[in-house]
Amino acid sequence: xxxxxxxxHELAKRQFLFKLNANGxxxxxxxxxxxxxxxFLGGASTxxxxxxxxxxxFVYSTVSNDGQIGLTLFWAxxxxxxxxxxxxxxxxxxxxxxxxxxxxxxxxxxxAAALLGGVTTVLLGSVMKIxxxxxxxxxxxSAGLFSAPLDFFSQIYAMTVYTxxxxxxxxxxxTFIQLSRLFIMLFALIWIAVTQYSFFMLxxxxxxxxxxxxxxxxxxxxxxxxxxxxxxxxxxxFWVTNRLEVRNP
Amino acid sequence: xxxxxxxxxxxxxxSLTILDQVNLEIRENAITGVVGRNGAGKTTLMxxxxxxxxxxxxxxxxxxxxxxxxxxxxxxxxxxxxxxGFPDAMTLGDILVECERFYAKxxxxxxxxxLEYFSLPLVLKHRILSKGKRSIFNAVVGIAARCPLxxxxxxITGMDSAARRDFYRALLKDYIAHPRTILLSSHHVExxxxxxxxxxxxxxxxxxxxxxxxxxxxxxxxxxGKRETLEIYANRYAVIHRSTTGPLAEWIVDNEHTxxxxxxxxxxGIRIAAxxxxxxxxxxxxxxxxxxxxVFNAMERA
Numbered sequence: 001x002x003x004x005x006x007x008x009h010e011l012a013k014r015q016f017l018f019k020l021n022a023n024g025x026x027x028x029x030x031x032x033x034x035x036x037x038x039x040f041l042g043g044a045s046t047x048x049x050x051x052x053x054x055x056x057x058f059v060y061s062t063v064s065n066d067g068q069i070g071l072t073l074f075w076a077x078x079x080x081x082x083x084x085x086x087x088x089x090x091x092x093x094x095x096x097x098x099x100x101x102x103x104x105x106x107x108x109x110x111x112a113a114a115l116l117g118g119v120t121t122v123l124l125g126s127v128m129k130i131x132x133x134x135x136x137x138x139x140x141x142s143a144g145l146f147s148a149p150l151d152f153f154s155q156i157y158a159m160t161v162y163t164x165x166x167x168x169x170x171x172x173x174x175t176f177i178q179l180s181r182l183f184i185m186l187f188a189l190i191w192i193a194v195t196q197y198s199f200f201m202l203x204x205x206x207x208x209x210x211x212x213x214x215x216x217x218x219x220x221x222x223x224x225x226x227x228x229x230x231x232x233x234x235x236x237x238f239w240v241t242n243r244l245e246v247r248n249p
Numbered sequence: 250x251x252x253x254x255x256x257x258x259x260x261x262x263x264s265l266t267i268l269d270q271v272n273l274e275i276r277e278n279a280i281t282g283v284v285g286r287n288g289a290g291k292t293t294l295m296x297x298x299x300x301x302x303x304x305x306x307x308x309x310x311x312x313x314x315x316x317x318x319x320x321x322x323x324x325x326x327x328x329x330x331x332x333x334g335f336p337d338a339m340t341l342g343d344i345l346v347e348c349e350r351f352y353a354k355x356x357x358x359x360x361x362x363x364l365e366y367f368s369l370p371l372v373l374k375h376r377i378l379s380k381g382k383r384s385i386f387n388a389v390v391g392i393a394a395r396c397p398l399x400x401x402x403x404x405i406t407g408m409d410s411a412a413r414r415d416f417y418r419a420l421l422k423d424y425i426a427h428p429r430t431i432l433l434s435s436h437h438v439e440x441x442x443x444x445x446x447x448x449x450x451x452x453x454x455x456x457x458x459x460x461x462x463x464x465x466x467x468x469x470x471x472x473x474g475k476r477e478t479l480e481i482y483a484n485r486y487a488v489i490h491r492s493t494t495g496p497l498a499e500w501i502v503d504n505e506h507t508x509x510x511x512x513x514x515x516x517x518g519i520r521i522a523a524x525x526x527x528x529x530x531x532x533x534x535x536x537x538x539x540x541x542x543x544v545f546n547a548m549e550r551a
Binding site: 002003004005006008011014017018021022023024025087090091093094095096097098099100101242243245246247248 | 296300301302303312318319320321323324325328330332333334335336337338339343346347348350351352353354397
């Protein structure tokens with residue numbers, strides 16, 4: 001009876017390609033944020049001075065790309081949130097899709113964006129080293145691609161995964177808010193509760209919750225934990241998306 | 250062959266009922282005009298058929314499948330309205346490329362030629378288009394997608410009269426070359442009369458009329474004559490509308506009469522004429538009464 005039939009996989013792929021084409025500005029935003037982070041936060045280094053018995057003393061400073069990491073994660077959260085807007089939904093539903101292929105297309109887009117965010121952020125670490133080298137004429141002690149390739153790639157892996165998680169968290173929160181504006185209150189309350197709690201009891205509970213991820217030393221266990229969380233977030237947001245009425249202002 | 254079938258379909262938004270227990274069959278490869286007053290439920294009906302919104306009750310089938318979340322229905326359906334969102338960052342040319350990606354029977358050449366004819370350069374961005382130009386672009390997408398089920402929801406919003414005429418003509422020509430089921434909603438029945446085969450009139454949360462456009466016209470008669478004569482001879486009919494032009498009065502009445510009655514009317518000097526589909530539509534939906542005057546009169550009295 002149908003003259004055209006698509007498989008879910010094929011359409012999810014096409015929705016993903018459409019998302020990539022339609023959301024170029026999202027990547028421009030990332031590059032801009034990273035430039036800002038490098039220019040304005042790049043100079044931020046913590047200095048130290050060590051003095052032993054008289055003839056020996058040395059000055060050291062720690063340069064980090066925490067600024068870029070922070071901004072990339074911030075960007076990730078915003079991107080996740082942005083993709084739940086009704087404009088984004090209407091754009092996708094202007095073409096062929098159902099709610100499953102829409103969600104899958106978004107998920108593929110997050111994976112691609114996270115990979116880009118992860119790789120560029122870690123590479124910016126190398127840019128920082130070059131800047132430091134030129135400005136300070138310093139001896140640099142750090143892991144790089146050639147001195148410790150495994151470290152380098154695990155950095156990229158971890159950064160990509162964190163970016164993806166932040167996107168999915170933003171997406172899930174955004175989806176619930178699309179369902180009902182009342183969820184804004186709920187999420188605000190949760191945010192206050194969590195931050196207050198960890199403020200008073202530093203290192204316990206809320207801190208431990210995050211420690212589950214950043215404290216994990218086995219890359220396999222880390223991956224398993226991440227997959228579990230991705231699954232939960234994907235399931236939660238799809239549960240809402242699957243019943244949304246679209247193109248209906 | 251039925252493309253769309255509805256059995257007791259109801260749509261509610263919380264306590265507000267938009268459509269109540271609608272039964273309807275839309276046949277394949279026909280152009281159906283969906284008409285009705287503002288807020289009657291035309292858009293709601295079409296969005297349910299497109300699978301954008303969910304029916305609250307009843308059974309809705311498009312190509313034999315429930316449209317909500319159906320990939321096959323989506324692949325064979327296109328819904329064009331003036332709220333159609335395309336990404337801000339994309340030019341018209343980019344959008345055509347995306348259409349090609351999603352619609353199996355997309356005719357890119359036709360789309361490009363039509364846009365050229367309507368002087369819409371492909372380098373423009375969709376969001377900077379004027380209301381009329383945007384409607385033209387969306388309509389072109391709807392025509393060139395050649396979906397087996399094509400729905401236009403008030404496609405002519407903002408178009409000038411030349412563009413409207415061109416749109417109807419383009420739609421008709423492409424429909425003849427590539428037959429498909431088309432639903433077309435508009436308030437301007439007089440403009441679509443030549444195009445439509447069937448009319449679906451939505452009135453009072455349900456179907457007011459559904460059938461061939463000629464059948465709609467045959468429901469009524471126009472009687473023209475002196476007002477006094479009409480009052481003597483024609484008062485037994487249900488009068489839908491009275492109007493006076495010069496010395497003659499025209500009444501639109503229900504077309505229920507016997508041959509003998511017709512002869513009597515003619516002998517009394519009353520001219521009997523057919524009504525246009527547009528007049529029949531206006532009469533059926535009570536748009537001929539001009540009742541808004543009553544509102545202002547009532548306010549002056551108070």
